[in-house]
Amino acid sequence: MGTEYLIDAKGLHKHFKKVRAVDGVDFSLAKGEYVALLGPNGAGKTTLVEMIEGIRTPDAGEILVRGRSLNEDKSALYGILGISFQETRFLEKITVLETIRLFASFYKQPDEKIGKVIHLVGLEDKKDAYTKNLSGGQRQRLALGISLLNDPEILILDEPTTGLDPSARREIWDILLKLKNKMGTSLILTTHYMEEATQLCDRIIIMDKGRFLAEGSLSSLVGRMKMPDVAFFTVEGKIPDDQVIRQSDLVIEWDREKGRGKCEMKNVATDMPLLFAFLEENNLRLIDFEHTKPSLDDVFLSMTGRRLSEETE
Ligand SMILES: Nc1ncnc2c1ncn2[C@@H]1O[C@H](COP(=O)(O)OP(=O)(O)O)[C@@H](O)[C@H]1O
Ligand SMILES: [Mg+2]
The missing domain is CATH 3.40.50.300 (P-loop containing nucleotide triphosphate hydrolases)
Known part of the structure; x- marks a missing residue:
């Protein structure tokens, strides 16, 4: 049945x-x-x-x-x-x-x-x-x-x-x-x-x-959409020229002036420790940190090219 x-x-x-x-x-x-x-x-x-x-x-x-x-x-x-x-x-x-x-x-x-x-x-x-x-x-x-x-x-x-x-x-x-x-x-x-x-x-x-x-x-x-989680963070210290975290395909996009970084993570359990180790090796002190998961809006965007919230709010 x-x-x-x-x-x-x-x-x-x-x-x-x-x-x-x-x-x-x-x-x-x-x-x-x-x-x-x-x-x-x-x-x-x-x-x-x-x-x-x-x-x-x-x-x-x-x-x-x-x-x-x-x-x-x-x-x-x-x-x-x-x-x-x-x-x-x-x-x-x-x-x-x-x-x-x-x-x-x-x-x-x-x-x-x-x-x-x-x-x-x-x-x-x-x-x-x-x-x-x-x-x-x-x-x-x-x-x-x-x-x-x-x-x-x-x-x-x-x-x-x-x-x-x-x-x-x-x-x-x-x-x-x-x-x-x-x-x-x-x-x-x-x-x-x-x-x-x-x-x-x-x-x-x-x-x-x-x-x-x-x-x-x-x-x-x-x-199902296999979208990455994203980490946003702000650091104090001298940001190195190096953007790719060693032995991984993790890339940090820096806004060097503001000391802000963004890093997409396909597997949080293994990628997050790599990011923290990178920050520590480079003597970068974390001031704030935010981890965001993909939302339904991201799902909608990837399917239609539009945001759900665009047309309605
Ligand atoms: N009675 C109707 N006559 C003509 N077009 C209609 C009528 N009702 C809905 N539509 C059209 O059908 C589509 C779906 O409308 P609707 O079911 O009200 O959508 P939603 O509730 O998701 O906003 C829209 O393009 C709307 O303009
Ligand atoms: Mg309606």
């Missing part, structure tokens, strides 16, 4: 006139898994999740939800999906409590559920506030609370923290991590924040121009 997928989609395409918004992707989601669709604006993230949500019909391909095809029957989705859109409008002149109560009545949820959800998303002290007076982070937590009213097995969140400040973003992450640990919820999250994908998700799919460029855990994505 292979993995049992909650969602298993094959060969999905969606075109808008000449734009290939989703251009042939296979996507699956296992129970309890948190998956990120990470990509810049226009990558096709929203179009893809809207097909999975049954809101858009694919031009080609098939989506199975627990083994049942969405083409034939959308009812496979009912009751197991919680959705929050890229933007949510609330009725402005009703309160947080009234908003949740309204949605709870759509889902035929009992009253005690309302308090539980308000507690889960941390809006107790805002429950009597009008929705129009909420901050961006509070609005997103309200939207998240609504999507949780029916105890969804699968949560699909489209850019839940875009535009929020770091602390509001972290509050949402904490709620999502709690859901994963306590409820075993599965998550599909779209984002253009690398940190969000790496903090929350077991699997990251890098998406650009309607296609999946790569997928895996952070370490497998970075490892």
Whole structure:
């Protein structure tokens, strides 16, 4: 027996006139898994999740939800999906409590559920506030609370923290991590924040121009690209003309005026001692030192020639 997928989609395409918004992707989601669709604006993230949500019909391909095809029957989705859109409008002149109560009545949820959800998303002290007076982070937590009213097995969140400040973003992450640990919820999250994908998700799919460029855990994505770690450091002392560290292919790029050096390392365990020995032999005293690992942004850059952060911040 292979993995049992909650969602298993094959060969999905969606075109808008000449734009290939989703251009042939296979996507699956296992129970309890948190998956990120990470990509810049226009990558096709929203179009893809809207097909999975049954809101858009694919031009080609098939989506199975627990083994049942969405083409034939959308009812496979009912009751197991919680959705929050890229933007949510609330009725402005009703309160947080009234908003949740309204949605709870759509889902035929009992009253005690309302308090539980308000507690889960941390809006107790805002429950009597009008929705129009909420901050961006509070609005997103309200939207998240609504999507949780029916105890969804699968949560699909489209850019839940875009535009929020770091602390509001972290509050949402904490709620999502709690859901994963306590409820075993599965998550599909779209984002253009690398940190969000790496903090929350077991699997990251890098998406650009309607296609999946790569997928895996952070370490497998970075490892696959075979990109070196980099050491940056500042030294005091007379920098020698010699740049190549003896008996190795390590090269130090110096900014001699500032006393700053940069050295790429393919194997930190063996290369780092060589660097330190070189500094010592040449009587160079370290003032500061930083070791950086390749990031998802570097992976994206090496695959597309663009930076993820360039277009979005
Ligand atoms: N309803 C639509 N009509 C025409 N083009 C669309 C429509 N929705 C999305 N697109 C285009 O499809 C591409 C993917 O968009 P989208 O799925 O919204 O990407 P993302 O969510 O990653 O920003 C973009 O080029 C976008 O302009
Ligand atoms: Mg989008």
